[in-house]
Amino acid sequence: MLVLTRKKGESIMIGGGIEVVIVGIEGDHVKVGIQAPRQIEVYRKEVYEMIQEANREASESASAAVEMKQWVIRKKYGDQPDQQ
Numbered sequence: 001m002l003v004l005t006r007k008k009g010e011s012i013m014i015g016g017g018i019e020v021v022i023v024g025i026e027g028d029h030v031k032v033g034i035q036a037p038r039q040i041e042v043y044r045k046e047v048y049e050m051i052q053e054a055n056r057e058a059s060e061s062a063s064a065a066v067e068m069k070q071w072v073i074r075k076k077y078g079d080q081p082d083q084q
Helices: 045-077
Strands: 011-014 018-026 029-035
Touching: none
Parallel strands: none
Antiparallel strands: 011 018, 018 029
16 A cells, blocks of 8 residues: 655645545544546545445346246246247
8 A cells, every 4th residue: 555645735636637635634534635537536545445346236137036936937848948
């Protein structure tokens, strides 16, 4: 991990298109501004982790739904391959 010291109004560049600016410092809180291209998604870490967990759960649910559909088809038509 790279650790840098910055003062209010100073910034850090990430790659060629992302700028992180220290907007303000109030006690233990640091206000950070992030300027990035629109196609770059920027989230607070806790929000990002919630999105990742929701995506994992949705993926697992989708897999379970596919398995259930396959089971129903096998029950209805047997284990015979499709004849088209």
